[in-house]
Amino acid sequence: MTFLFFFIFAGFALAGAAGVVVLRNPFYCVLSLVVHLISLALLFLLLEAQFVAVAQIVVYAGAVMVLYVFVVAYVGGGDKPDQLWSASPRQKALAIGFASLIFVELAIAILGTALSSLGTEGAKLSADYGTPAQIGELLLTDYLLAFELASMLLLIAAIGAVALAGRRGGIAEDEGNLSPRHGVVHTPSPAATGSMAEGVSGYGVTTPLPDPQFEGRELQQPARETAEDDR
Amino acid sequence: MTVNWYLLVSAIIFSLGAAGVMIRRNPLVILLCLELMLNAGNLALIGFSRMWGDGAGEIFAIVVMVIAACEVAIGLGIIVALYRRRLPVDVDELKELHG
Structure with missing residues:
Protein backbone atom coordinates (compact mmCIF):
# COMPACT_ATOMS: atom_id res chain seq x y z
CA MET A 1 0.00 0.00 0.00
CA ASP A 79 5.95 39.89 -20.46
CA LYS A 80 7.48 38.34 -23.52
CA PRO A 81 6.09 34.82 -23.61
CA ASP A 82 7.61 34.01 -26.97
CA GLN A 83 11.08 35.01 -25.92
CA LEU A 84 11.12 32.90 -22.79
CA TRP A 85 12.07 29.89 -24.83
CA SER A 86 14.32 31.71 -27.22
CA ALA A 87 17.41 30.43 -25.52
CA SER A 88 19.54 29.17 -28.36
CA PRO A 89 19.36 25.42 -29.06
CA ARG A 90 23.02 25.13 -28.13
CA GLN A 91 22.37 26.65 -24.71
CA LYS A 92 19.37 24.37 -24.22
CA ALA A 93 21.36 21.29 -25.17
CA LEU A 94 24.21 22.35 -22.87
CA ALA A 95 21.80 22.91 -19.97
CA ILE A 96 20.12 19.54 -20.44
CA GLY A 97 23.54 17.90 -20.72
CA PHE A 98 24.73 19.47 -17.48
CA ALA A 99 21.50 18.54 -15.70
CA SER A 100 21.76 14.92 -16.78
CA LEU A 101 25.40 14.91 -15.67
CA ILE A 102 24.28 16.09 -12.24
CA PHE A 103 21.63 13.38 -12.18
CA VAL A 104 24.08 10.66 -13.15
CA GLU A 105 26.47 11.82 -10.47
CA LEU A 106 23.74 11.83 -7.81
CA ALA A 107 22.50 8.43 -8.94
CA ILE A 108 26.03 7.03 -8.66
CA ALA A 109 26.36 8.52 -5.20
CA ILE A 110 23.01 7.08 -4.10
CA LEU A 111 22.93 3.69 -5.75
CA GLY A 112 26.57 2.91 -6.30
CA THR A 113 28.37 3.71 -3.12
CA ALA A 114 25.81 3.56 -0.35
CA LEU A 115 23.34 0.94 -1.50
CA SER A 116 24.12 -1.57 1.23
CA SER A 117 23.71 0.86 4.08
CA LEU A 118 20.78 2.78 2.63
CA GLY A 119 18.73 -0.10 1.30
CA THR A 120 16.81 -0.57 4.49
CA GLU A 121 13.37 0.26 5.71
CA GLY A 122 14.95 2.59 8.22
CA ALA A 123 15.46 2.42 11.93
CA LYS A 124 12.73 1.58 14.37
CA LEU A 125 10.94 4.76 15.22
CA SER A 126 10.17 6.01 18.66
CA ALA A 127 6.55 6.91 19.34
CA ASP A 128 7.12 10.65 19.23
CA TYR A 129 9.08 10.70 15.96
CA GLY A 130 8.07 13.64 13.80
CA THR A 131 5.67 15.13 16.32
CA PRO A 132 5.71 18.86 17.16
CA ALA A 133 6.83 17.95 20.68
CA GLN A 134 9.99 16.28 19.43
CA ILE A 135 10.74 19.05 16.92
CA GLY A 136 10.22 21.73 19.54
CA GLU A 137 12.43 19.98 22.04
CA LEU A 138 15.22 19.58 19.49
CA LEU A 139 14.91 23.22 18.36
CA LEU A 140 15.17 24.53 21.91
CA THR A 141 17.94 22.23 23.11
CA ASP A 142 20.35 20.81 20.55
CA TYR A 143 19.69 23.30 17.76
CA LEU A 144 19.05 26.47 19.73
CA LEU A 145 21.78 28.42 17.93
CA ALA A 146 20.41 27.48 14.51
CA PHE A 147 16.94 28.46 15.71
CA GLU A 148 18.08 31.90 16.86
CA LEU A 149 20.15 32.49 13.73
CA ALA A 150 17.17 31.55 11.59
CA SER A 151 15.02 34.11 13.37
CA MET A 152 17.68 36.79 12.82
CA LEU A 153 17.91 35.81 9.16
CA LEU A 154 14.15 36.11 8.75
CA LEU A 155 14.22 39.56 10.33
CA ILE A 156 17.03 40.71 8.03
CA ALA A 157 15.25 39.31 4.97
CA ALA A 158 12.01 41.04 5.94
CA ILE A 159 13.77 44.38 6.36
CA GLY A 160 15.62 43.88 3.08
CA ALA A 161 12.43 43.05 1.20
CA VAL A 162 10.70 46.13 2.56
CA ALA A 163 13.69 48.31 1.66
CA LEU A 164 13.82 46.85 -1.86
CA ALA A 165 10.17 46.83 -2.79
CA GLY A 166 8.56 49.19 -0.33
CA ARG A 167 9.35 52.49 -2.03
CA ARG A 168 6.97 53.90 -4.54
CA GLY A 169 9.44 54.45 -7.32
CA GLY A 170 11.55 51.35 -7.03
CA ILE A 171 15.20 51.19 -6.13
CA ALA A 172 16.38 54.69 -6.96
CA GLU A 173 13.38 56.87 -6.26
CA ASP A 174 15.03 58.61 -3.33
CA GLU A 175 18.18 59.53 -5.21
CA GLY A 176 17.00 63.13 -5.31
CA ASN A 177 16.61 63.29 -1.58
CA LEU A 178 20.23 62.35 -1.08
CA SER A 179 21.54 65.29 -3.04
CA PRO A 180 21.85 68.64 -1.29
CA ARG A 181 19.78 70.34 -4.00
CA HIS A 182 16.65 68.50 -3.15
CA GLY A 183 13.61 69.69 -5.02
CA VAL A 184 15.49 71.20 -7.95
CA VAL A 185 14.18 69.80 -11.19
CA HIS A 186 17.52 70.03 -13.01
CA THR A 187 19.61 68.23 -10.51
CA PRO A 188 23.24 68.61 -11.52
CA SER A 189 24.27 65.01 -11.49
CA PRO A 190 26.99 63.47 -13.61
CA ALA A 191 25.86 62.37 -17.03
CA ALA A 192 26.47 58.70 -16.46
CA THR A 193 25.88 57.73 -12.87
CA GLY A 194 26.47 54.08 -13.49
CA SER A 195 22.95 53.02 -12.76
CA MET A 196 21.56 49.65 -13.73
CA ALA A 197 19.37 51.24 -16.39
CA GLU A 198 22.37 52.76 -18.11
CA GLY A 199 24.16 49.46 -17.89
CA VAL A 200 21.28 47.71 -19.58
CA SER A 201 20.82 50.26 -22.32
CA GLY A 202 24.54 50.47 -22.90
CA TYR A 203 24.57 54.17 -22.09
CA GLY A 204 28.09 55.47 -22.02
CA VAL A 205 29.43 52.23 -23.37
CA THR A 206 28.07 51.85 -26.86
CA THR A 207 26.96 55.47 -27.16
CA PRO A 208 29.50 58.26 -26.84
CA LEU A 209 29.50 60.19 -23.59
CA PRO A 210 27.76 63.58 -23.81
CA ASP A 211 29.81 66.73 -24.05
CA PRO A 212 31.10 68.30 -20.81
CA GLN A 213 28.80 71.30 -21.27
CA PHE A 214 25.88 69.08 -20.46
CA GLU A 215 24.55 70.27 -17.12
CA GLY A 216 22.81 67.18 -16.00
CA ARG A 217 19.97 64.92 -16.80
CA GLU A 218 16.45 65.82 -15.95
CA LEU A 219 15.09 63.99 -13.02
CA GLN A 220 11.44 63.37 -13.15
CA GLN A 221 9.72 64.74 -10.10
CA PRO A 222 8.47 61.76 -8.14
CA ALA A 223 4.73 61.78 -8.01
CA ARG A 224 4.12 61.83 -4.31
CA GLU A 225 0.75 61.69 -2.72
CA THR A 226 0.59 64.57 -0.35
CA ALA A 227 -1.17 64.41 2.93
CA GLU A 228 -3.86 66.77 1.69
CA ASP A 229 -5.03 64.27 -0.88
CA ASP A 230 -6.04 61.90 1.81
CA ARG A 231 -8.24 64.35 3.58
CA MET B 1 9.80 0.84 0.76
CA THR B 2 13.48 1.61 1.07
CA VAL B 3 14.93 5.07 1.42
CA ASN B 4 16.69 4.67 -1.92
CA TRP B 5 13.50 5.41 -3.81
CA TYR B 6 13.03 8.72 -2.08
CA LEU B 7 16.64 9.66 -2.77
CA LEU B 8 16.18 8.80 -6.44
CA VAL B 9 13.09 11.03 -6.68
CA SER B 10 15.04 13.74 -4.90
CA ALA B 11 17.90 13.45 -7.39
CA ILE B 12 15.50 13.70 -10.34
CA ILE B 13 13.81 16.79 -8.90
CA PHE B 14 17.19 18.41 -8.23
CA SER B 15 18.35 17.80 -11.80
CA LEU B 16 15.08 19.18 -13.19
CA GLY B 17 15.52 22.30 -11.08
CA ALA B 18 19.12 22.72 -12.23
CA ALA B 19 18.07 22.36 -15.87
CA GLY B 20 15.34 24.94 -15.32
CA VAL B 21 17.76 27.44 -13.82
CA MET B 22 20.01 27.07 -16.85
CA ILE B 23 17.29 27.13 -19.51
CA ARG B 24 14.74 29.69 -18.39
CA ARG B 25 15.25 33.43 -18.73
CA ASN B 26 12.46 34.83 -16.61
CA PRO B 27 13.84 35.52 -13.09
CA LEU B 28 10.50 34.53 -11.56
CA VAL B 29 10.72 31.07 -13.08
CA ILE B 30 14.39 30.83 -12.10
CA LEU B 31 13.35 31.45 -8.49
CA LEU B 32 10.74 28.72 -8.83
CA CYS B 33 13.40 26.33 -10.11
CA LEU B 34 15.61 27.23 -7.14
CA GLU B 35 12.67 26.26 -4.94
CA LEU B 36 12.61 22.92 -6.73
CA MET B 37 16.26 22.33 -5.91
CA LEU B 38 15.81 23.29 -2.26
CA ASN B 39 12.81 20.98 -1.99
CA ALA B 40 14.79 18.11 -3.48
CA GLY B 41 17.32 18.68 -0.69
CA ASN B 42 14.49 18.69 1.83
CA LEU B 43 13.18 15.36 0.58
CA ALA B 44 16.64 13.80 0.88
CA LEU B 45 17.06 15.22 4.41
CA ILE B 46 13.70 13.84 5.53
CA GLY B 47 14.55 10.49 3.95
CA PHE B 48 17.84 10.30 5.84
CA SER B 49 16.09 11.37 9.01
CA ARG B 50 13.59 8.53 8.59
CA MET B 51 16.43 6.12 7.97
CA TRP B 52 18.20 6.99 11.20
CA GLY B 53 15.02 7.39 13.21
CA ASP B 54 16.44 10.68 14.44
CA GLY B 55 14.80 14.08 14.37
CA ALA B 56 17.88 16.06 13.34
CA GLY B 57 17.11 15.78 9.62
CA GLU B 58 13.72 17.36 10.16
CA ILE B 59 15.33 20.31 11.91
CA PHE B 60 17.63 20.71 8.90
CA ALA B 61 14.62 20.59 6.59
CA ILE B 62 12.87 23.30 8.60
CA VAL B 63 15.99 25.49 8.46
CA VAL B 64 16.09 24.96 4.68
CA MET B 65 12.48 26.16 4.55
CA VAL B 66 13.48 29.30 6.44
CA ILE B 67 16.31 29.94 3.99
CA ALA B 68 13.93 29.41 1.07
CA ALA B 69 11.44 31.88 2.52
CA CYS B 70 14.19 34.51 2.91
CA GLU B 71 15.39 33.89 -0.62
CA VAL B 72 11.87 34.27 -1.98
CA ALA B 73 11.29 37.51 -0.08
CA ILE B 74 14.52 39.10 -1.30
CA GLY B 75 14.27 37.70 -4.83
CA LEU B 76 10.70 38.84 -5.35
CA GLY B 77 11.62 42.23 -3.85
CA ILE B 78 14.36 42.61 -6.45
CA ILE B 79 12.00 41.57 -9.24
CA VAL B 80 9.36 44.08 -8.14
CA ALA B 81 12.02 46.81 -7.92
CA LEU B 82 13.24 45.91 -11.43
CA TYR B 83 9.71 46.09 -12.73
CA ARG B 84 9.12 49.48 -11.15
CA ARG B 85 12.23 50.88 -12.81
CA ARG B 86 10.88 49.64 -16.14
CA LEU B 87 13.83 47.35 -16.59
CA PRO B 88 13.34 44.21 -18.66
CA VAL B 89 12.45 41.23 -16.47
CA ASP B 90 14.87 38.99 -18.31
CA VAL B 91 18.12 37.68 -16.87
CA ASP B 92 19.92 37.76 -20.22
CA GLU B 93 19.51 41.52 -20.43
CA LEU B 94 20.41 42.21 -16.79
CA LYS B 95 24.12 41.79 -17.07
CA GLU B 96 25.44 44.50 -14.83
CA LEU B 97 25.01 44.83 -11.12
CA HIS B 98 26.41 48.29 -10.46
CA GLY B 99 24.03 51.03 -9.50
Whole structure:
Protein backbone atom coordinates (compact mmCIF):
# COMPACT_ATOMS: atom_id res chain seq x y z
CA MET A 1 0.00 0.00 0.00
CA THR A 2 2.81 2.35 0.91
CA PHE A 3 4.41 1.38 -2.36
CA LEU A 4 1.33 2.43 -4.34
CA PHE A 5 1.00 5.74 -2.51
CA PHE A 6 4.70 6.43 -2.99
CA PHE A 7 4.49 6.03 -6.74
CA ILE A 8 1.33 8.14 -7.02
CA PHE A 9 2.77 11.00 -4.98
CA ALA A 10 6.21 10.76 -6.55
CA GLY A 11 4.59 10.85 -9.98
CA PHE A 12 2.71 14.00 -9.10
CA ALA A 13 5.83 15.56 -7.60
CA LEU A 14 7.87 14.84 -10.72
CA ALA A 15 5.10 16.02 -13.03
CA GLY A 16 4.85 19.26 -11.07
CA ALA A 17 8.61 19.76 -11.22
CA ALA A 18 8.64 19.13 -14.97
CA GLY A 19 5.76 21.54 -15.37
CA VAL A 20 7.70 24.31 -13.63
CA VAL A 21 10.56 23.90 -16.09
CA VAL A 22 8.53 23.37 -19.26
CA LEU A 23 5.43 25.55 -19.02
CA ARG A 24 5.68 28.91 -20.73
CA ASN A 25 3.33 31.05 -18.69
CA PRO A 26 4.90 31.86 -15.29
CA PHE A 27 1.48 31.74 -13.69
CA TYR A 28 1.05 28.10 -14.69
CA CYS A 29 4.59 27.48 -13.45
CA VAL A 30 3.55 28.69 -10.00
CA LEU A 31 0.43 26.51 -9.99
CA SER A 32 2.52 23.56 -11.11
CA LEU A 33 4.90 24.21 -8.22
CA VAL A 34 1.94 24.16 -5.82
CA VAL A 35 1.03 20.68 -7.07
CA HIS A 36 4.66 19.66 -6.62
CA LEU A 37 4.85 21.02 -3.07
CA ILE A 38 1.62 19.35 -1.95
CA SER A 39 2.65 15.96 -3.29
CA LEU A 40 6.05 16.44 -1.65
CA ALA A 41 4.26 17.07 1.64
CA LEU A 42 2.40 13.78 1.15
CA LEU A 43 5.76 12.06 0.57
CA PHE A 44 6.91 13.57 3.86
CA LEU A 45 3.85 12.02 5.49
CA LEU A 46 4.87 8.64 4.07
CA LEU A 47 8.25 9.20 5.74
CA GLU A 48 6.42 9.82 9.03
CA ALA A 49 7.50 13.45 9.27
CA GLN A 50 4.08 14.84 10.12
CA PHE A 51 5.14 18.22 11.41
CA VAL A 52 7.35 19.01 8.42
CA ALA A 53 4.56 17.93 6.09
CA VAL A 54 2.11 20.32 7.70
CA ALA A 55 4.69 23.11 7.72
CA GLN A 56 5.35 22.44 4.05
CA ILE A 57 1.68 22.88 3.18
CA VAL A 58 1.06 25.89 5.43
CA VAL A 59 4.30 27.78 4.85
CA TYR A 60 5.25 26.78 1.32
CA ALA A 61 2.10 25.89 -0.56
CA GLY A 62 0.22 28.51 1.43
CA ALA A 63 2.19 31.62 2.23
CA VAL A 64 5.15 31.55 -0.17
CA MET A 65 3.06 30.55 -3.17
CA VAL A 66 0.53 33.29 -2.47
CA LEU A 67 3.44 35.74 -2.55
CA TYR A 68 4.51 34.29 -5.90
CA VAL A 69 1.02 34.52 -7.34
CA PHE A 70 0.76 38.16 -6.32
CA VAL A 71 4.12 39.06 -7.83
CA VAL A 72 3.35 37.20 -11.08
CA ALA A 73 0.04 39.03 -11.29
CA TYR A 74 1.77 42.35 -10.55
CA VAL A 75 4.70 41.99 -12.89
CA GLY A 76 2.44 40.40 -15.47
CA GLY A 77 4.60 37.33 -15.92
CA GLY A 78 3.87 36.85 -19.59
CA ASP A 79 5.95 39.89 -20.46
CA LYS A 80 7.48 38.34 -23.52
CA PRO A 81 6.09 34.82 -23.61
CA ASP A 82 7.61 34.01 -26.97
CA GLN A 83 11.08 35.01 -25.92
CA LEU A 84 11.12 32.90 -22.79
CA TRP A 85 12.07 29.89 -24.83
CA SER A 86 14.32 31.71 -27.22
CA ALA A 87 17.41 30.43 -25.52
CA SER A 88 19.54 29.17 -28.36
CA PRO A 89 19.36 25.42 -29.06
CA ARG A 90 23.02 25.13 -28.13
CA GLN A 91 22.37 26.65 -24.71
CA LYS A 92 19.37 24.37 -24.22
CA ALA A 93 21.36 21.29 -25.17
CA LEU A 94 24.21 22.35 -22.87
CA ALA A 95 21.80 22.91 -19.97
CA ILE A 96 20.12 19.54 -20.44
CA GLY A 97 23.54 17.90 -20.72
CA PHE A 98 24.73 19.47 -17.48
CA ALA A 99 21.50 18.54 -15.70
CA SER A 100 21.76 14.92 -16.78
CA LEU A 101 25.40 14.91 -15.67
CA ILE A 102 24.28 16.09 -12.24
CA PHE A 103 21.63 13.38 -12.18
CA VAL A 104 24.08 10.66 -13.15
CA GLU A 105 26.47 11.82 -10.47
CA LEU A 106 23.74 11.83 -7.81
CA ALA A 107 22.50 8.43 -8.94
CA ILE A 108 26.03 7.03 -8.66
CA ALA A 109 26.36 8.52 -5.20
CA ILE A 110 23.01 7.08 -4.10
CA LEU A 111 22.93 3.69 -5.75
CA GLY A 112 26.57 2.91 -6.30
CA THR A 113 28.37 3.71 -3.12
CA ALA A 114 25.81 3.56 -0.35
CA LEU A 115 23.34 0.94 -1.50
CA SER A 116 24.12 -1.57 1.23
CA SER A 117 23.71 0.86 4.08
CA LEU A 118 20.78 2.78 2.63
CA GLY A 119 18.73 -0.10 1.30
CA THR A 120 16.81 -0.57 4.49
CA GLU A 121 13.37 0.26 5.71
CA GLY A 122 14.95 2.59 8.22
CA ALA A 123 15.46 2.42 11.93
CA LYS A 124 12.73 1.58 14.37
CA LEU A 125 10.94 4.76 15.22
CA SER A 126 10.17 6.01 18.66
CA ALA A 127 6.55 6.91 19.34
CA ASP A 128 7.12 10.65 19.23
CA TYR A 129 9.08 10.70 15.96
CA GLY A 130 8.07 13.64 13.80
CA THR A 131 5.67 15.13 16.32
CA PRO A 132 5.71 18.86 17.16
CA ALA A 133 6.83 17.95 20.68
CA GLN A 134 9.99 16.28 19.43
CA ILE A 135 10.74 19.05 16.92
CA GLY A 136 10.22 21.73 19.54
CA GLU A 137 12.43 19.98 22.04
CA LEU A 138 15.22 19.58 19.49
CA LEU A 139 14.91 23.22 18.36
CA LEU A 140 15.17 24.53 21.91
CA THR A 141 17.94 22.23 23.11
CA ASP A 142 20.35 20.81 20.55
CA TYR A 143 19.69 23.30 17.76
CA LEU A 144 19.05 26.47 19.73
CA LEU A 145 21.78 28.42 17.93
CA ALA A 146 20.41 27.48 14.51
CA PHE A 147 16.94 28.46 15.71
CA GLU A 148 18.08 31.90 16.86
CA LEU A 149 20.15 32.49 13.73
CA ALA A 150 17.17 31.55 11.59
CA SER A 151 15.02 34.11 13.37
CA MET A 152 17.68 36.79 12.82
CA LEU A 153 17.91 35.81 9.16
CA LEU A 154 14.15 36.11 8.75
CA LEU A 155 14.22 39.56 10.33
CA ILE A 156 17.03 40.71 8.03
CA ALA A 157 15.25 39.31 4.97
CA ALA A 158 12.01 41.04 5.94
CA ILE A 159 13.77 44.38 6.36
CA GLY A 160 15.62 43.88 3.08
CA ALA A 161 12.43 43.05 1.20
CA VAL A 162 10.70 46.13 2.56
CA ALA A 163 13.69 48.31 1.66
CA LEU A 164 13.82 46.85 -1.86
CA ALA A 165 10.17 46.83 -2.79
CA GLY A 166 8.56 49.19 -0.33
CA ARG A 167 9.35 52.49 -2.03
CA ARG A 168 6.97 53.90 -4.54
CA GLY A 169 9.44 54.45 -7.32
CA GLY A 170 11.55 51.35 -7.03
CA ILE A 171 15.20 51.19 -6.13
CA ALA A 172 16.38 54.69 -6.96
CA GLU A 173 13.38 56.87 -6.26
CA ASP A 174 15.03 58.61 -3.33
CA GLU A 175 18.18 59.53 -5.21
CA GLY A 176 17.00 63.13 -5.31
CA ASN A 177 16.61 63.29 -1.58
CA LEU A 178 20.23 62.35 -1.08
CA SER A 179 21.54 65.29 -3.04
CA PRO A 180 21.85 68.64 -1.29
CA ARG A 181 19.78 70.34 -4.00
CA HIS A 182 16.65 68.50 -3.15
CA GLY A 183 13.61 69.69 -5.02
CA VAL A 184 15.49 71.20 -7.95
CA VAL A 185 14.18 69.80 -11.19
CA HIS A 186 17.52 70.03 -13.01
CA THR A 187 19.61 68.23 -10.51
CA PRO A 188 23.24 68.61 -11.52
CA SER A 189 24.27 65.01 -11.49
CA PRO A 190 26.99 63.47 -13.61
CA ALA A 191 25.86 62.37 -17.03
CA ALA A 192 26.47 58.70 -16.46
CA THR A 193 25.88 57.73 -12.87
CA GLY A 194 26.47 54.08 -13.49
CA SER A 195 22.95 53.02 -12.76
CA MET A 196 21.56 49.65 -13.73
CA ALA A 197 19.37 51.24 -16.39
CA GLU A 198 22.37 52.76 -18.11
CA GLY A 199 24.16 49.46 -17.89
CA VAL A 200 21.28 47.71 -19.58
CA SER A 201 20.82 50.26 -22.32
CA GLY A 202 24.54 50.47 -22.90
CA TYR A 203 24.57 54.17 -22.09
CA GLY A 204 28.09 55.47 -22.02
CA VAL A 205 29.43 52.23 -23.37
CA THR A 206 28.07 51.85 -26.86
CA THR A 207 26.96 55.47 -27.16
CA PRO A 208 29.50 58.26 -26.84
CA LEU A 209 29.50 60.19 -23.59
CA PRO A 210 27.76 63.58 -23.81
CA ASP A 211 29.81 66.73 -24.05
CA PRO A 212 31.10 68.30 -20.81
CA GLN A 213 28.80 71.30 -21.27
CA PHE A 214 25.88 69.08 -20.46
CA GLU A 215 24.55 70.27 -17.12
CA GLY A 216 22.81 67.18 -16.00
CA ARG A 217 19.97 64.92 -16.80
CA GLU A 218 16.45 65.82 -15.95
CA LEU A 219 15.09 63.99 -13.02
CA GLN A 220 11.44 63.37 -13.15
CA GLN A 221 9.72 64.74 -10.10
CA PRO A 222 8.47 61.76 -8.14
CA ALA A 223 4.73 61.78 -8.01
CA ARG A 224 4.12 61.83 -4.31
CA GLU A 225 0.75 61.69 -2.72
CA THR A 226 0.59 64.57 -0.35
CA ALA A 227 -1.17 64.41 2.93
CA GLU A 228 -3.86 66.77 1.69
CA ASP A 229 -5.03 64.27 -0.88
CA ASP A 230 -6.04 61.90 1.81
CA ARG A 231 -8.24 64.35 3.58
CA MET B 1 9.80 0.84 0.76
CA THR B 2 13.48 1.61 1.07
CA VAL B 3 14.93 5.07 1.42
CA ASN B 4 16.69 4.67 -1.92
CA TRP B 5 13.50 5.41 -3.81
CA TYR B 6 13.03 8.72 -2.08
CA LEU B 7 16.64 9.66 -2.77
CA LEU B 8 16.18 8.80 -6.44
CA VAL B 9 13.09 11.03 -6.68
CA SER B 10 15.04 13.74 -4.90
CA ALA B 11 17.90 13.45 -7.39
CA ILE B 12 15.50 13.70 -10.34
CA ILE B 13 13.81 16.79 -8.90
CA PHE B 14 17.19 18.41 -8.23
CA SER B 15 18.35 17.80 -11.80
CA LEU B 16 15.08 19.18 -13.19
CA GLY B 17 15.52 22.30 -11.08
CA ALA B 18 19.12 22.72 -12.23
CA ALA B 19 18.07 22.36 -15.87
CA GLY B 20 15.34 24.94 -15.32
CA VAL B 21 17.76 27.44 -13.82
CA MET B 22 20.01 27.07 -16.85
CA ILE B 23 17.29 27.13 -19.51
CA ARG B 24 14.74 29.69 -18.39
CA ARG B 25 15.25 33.43 -18.73
CA ASN B 26 12.46 34.83 -16.61
CA PRO B 27 13.84 35.52 -13.09
CA LEU B 28 10.50 34.53 -11.56
CA VAL B 29 10.72 31.07 -13.08
CA ILE B 30 14.39 30.83 -12.10
CA LEU B 31 13.35 31.45 -8.49
CA LEU B 32 10.74 28.72 -8.83
CA CYS B 33 13.40 26.33 -10.11
CA LEU B 34 15.61 27.23 -7.14
CA GLU B 35 12.67 26.26 -4.94
CA LEU B 36 12.61 22.92 -6.73
CA MET B 37 16.26 22.33 -5.91
CA LEU B 38 15.81 23.29 -2.26
CA ASN B 39 12.81 20.98 -1.99
CA ALA B 40 14.79 18.11 -3.48
CA GLY B 41 17.32 18.68 -0.69
CA ASN B 42 14.49 18.69 1.83
CA LEU B 43 13.18 15.36 0.58
CA ALA B 44 16.64 13.80 0.88
CA LEU B 45 17.06 15.22 4.41
CA ILE B 46 13.70 13.84 5.53
CA GLY B 47 14.55 10.49 3.95
CA PHE B 48 17.84 10.30 5.84
CA SER B 49 16.09 11.37 9.01
CA ARG B 50 13.59 8.53 8.59
CA MET B 51 16.43 6.12 7.97
CA TRP B 52 18.20 6.99 11.20
CA GLY B 53 15.02 7.39 13.21
CA ASP B 54 16.44 10.68 14.44
CA GLY B 55 14.80 14.08 14.37
CA ALA B 56 17.88 16.06 13.34
CA GLY B 57 17.11 15.78 9.62
CA GLU B 58 13.72 17.36 10.16
CA ILE B 59 15.33 20.31 11.91
CA PHE B 60 17.63 20.71 8.90
CA ALA B 61 14.62 20.59 6.59
CA ILE B 62 12.87 23.30 8.60
CA VAL B 63 15.99 25.49 8.46
CA VAL B 64 16.09 24.96 4.68
CA MET B 65 12.48 26.16 4.55
CA VAL B 66 13.48 29.30 6.44
CA ILE B 67 16.31 29.94 3.99
CA ALA B 68 13.93 29.41 1.07
CA ALA B 69 11.44 31.88 2.52
CA CYS B 70 14.19 34.51 2.91
CA GLU B 71 15.39 33.89 -0.62
CA VAL B 72 11.87 34.27 -1.98
CA ALA B 73 11.29 37.51 -0.08
CA ILE B 74 14.52 39.10 -1.30
CA GLY B 75 14.27 37.70 -4.83
CA LEU B 76 10.70 38.84 -5.35
CA GLY B 77 11.62 42.23 -3.85
CA ILE B 78 14.36 42.61 -6.45
CA ILE B 79 12.00 41.57 -9.24
CA VAL B 80 9.36 44.08 -8.14
CA ALA B 81 12.02 46.81 -7.92
CA LEU B 82 13.24 45.91 -11.43
CA TYR B 83 9.71 46.09 -12.73
CA ARG B 84 9.12 49.48 -11.15
CA ARG B 85 12.23 50.88 -12.81
CA ARG B 86 10.88 49.64 -16.14
CA LEU B 87 13.83 47.35 -16.59
CA PRO B 88 13.34 44.21 -18.66
CA VAL B 89 12.45 41.23 -16.47
CA ASP B 90 14.87 38.99 -18.31
CA VAL B 91 18.12 37.68 -16.87
CA ASP B 92 19.92 37.76 -20.22
CA GLU B 93 19.51 41.52 -20.43
CA LEU B 94 20.41 42.21 -16.79
CA LYS B 95 24.12 41.79 -17.07
CA GLU B 96 25.44 44.50 -14.83
CA LEU B 97 25.01 44.83 -11.12
CA HIS B 98 26.41 48.29 -10.46
CA GLY B 99 24.03 51.03 -9.50
